[in-house]
Amino acid sequence: MKVLGIETSCDETAAAVVEDGRKMLSNTVASSMSEHVKYGGVVPEIAARSHIEVILPVIQQALTDADCEWQDIDAIAVTQGAGLGGSLLIGVMTARTLAIAHDKPLYAINHVEAHVYANFLSAEPPEFPMLAIIVSGGHSQLVLFRGHFDYTVLGQTQDDAVGEAFDKVAKMLGLPYPGGPSVAQAAKKGDPNSFQLPKAKMDKYDFSFSGLKTAVLRQAQAAIGQPYDFPSTKLPERLSAAQKADLAASFQRVAVETIADKALLAYKEFSPASAVLAGGVAANQALRRQLTEVIPLPLTFPPPELCTDNGAMVAALGCFKQMKNQPTADPYTLDINPSLTM
Ligand code: KG4
Ligand code: ZN
Secondary structure, eight states: OEEEEEEOSSSEEEEEEEETTTEEEEEEEEEOHHHHGGGTSOOHHHHHHHHHHHHHHHHHHHHHHTTOOGGGOOEEEEEEESSOHHHHHHHHHHHHHHHHHTTOOEEEEEHHHHHHHGGGSSSSOOOSSEEEEEEOSSOEEEEEEEETTEEEEEEEBSSSOHHHHHHHHHHHTTOOSSHHHHHHHHHTTSOTTSSOOOOOOOSTTOBOOHHHHHHHHHHHHHHTTOOTTSOGGGHHHHSOHHHHHHHHHHHHHHHHHHHHHHHHHHHHHHOOSEEEEESGGGGOHHHHHHHHHHOOSOEEOOOHHHHSSOHHHHHHHHHHHHHTTOOOBOTTTOOOOTTOOO
16 A cells, blocks of 8 residues: 655655555655755745745655556645645645545645654554654654554643754854754764753643753853843854853753653653654754663664655555544645644
8 A cells, every 4th residue: 555645844845655654665855945044944935935846846756766656556645734834735735636636535644743653664663552752843742652543642842842942042052054953963062061951840741941942041141251131143153162062062961851851751650662753853863862771662763864854754644544544634625734733
């Protein structure tokens, strides 16, 4: 059984063909990231326009790479949300049109859930019950999966997502966008214990990263002997490379420990059989190391290209929806849902 997955929730236009939820036959991604870098973040209008330009060639490439004709495709899966409205619209309208034109069942996919399913694209998929540690630019959540489509959200961020905190700290330190990889890179040269930063005390499985981000700002101001109202935009030119590296390393240590502490708590309470990391921040090596150290469980994380947004995770979830007889979407009426949650 082969499913075509289409993902356009942010700046990546992505399509992929996945067989039986496990085997990735193709995975095509066109990113408009280079057009956003000069603005220090994704510009929704530019992202949407870029999706329009490349979505059909990207889908065609995914079919060609998988050596598939339309008749070989059993269903289409498309990201319905969460994401940028204009970006989601392009993917959903394209998928609806293709589903009608080629008479294929259509599945509406939750982007965050799809990130988790990147972990099933493997010869040895994770076992249930499974603790999913979801860490992306828009979400930080701990979710306990008892089986496919049977899950409980244990906790989530009450303010910034962890990826968002990486991005904002990067901006403060004058490191290039996207912030996650550049903070991780800078942290390699820094001392993770050089700055004392607080861990937010939150209800059991909830997270908060906004206070940590502000603490980095205060410590950066103090490090150059400036008061609280010293503008963050001027920090990059005043901080030395060593101070930036130390701040990046200290921030990363606390962010990573916060996630690992909560994951360990969930492990002790629910005794899952496996743990999976999902979302863009799953690419972070320090986080992988910390989790592997503290949780005595097989920890699965996707290869780097499947941590960030891609069509294969959408197609994988689409396969499981079809295999588990989940409801299909109406190709004549399916709407986007920019604030879709799990
Ligand atoms: O999952 P994703 O591609 O988009 C969302 O669905 O939100 O995640 C993007 C986020 C960005 O905030 C980016 O800075 C972060 O993932 N990220 C990282 C790393 N690579 C990407 N954060 C920390 N360390 C990394 N190596
Ligand atoms: Zn994502």
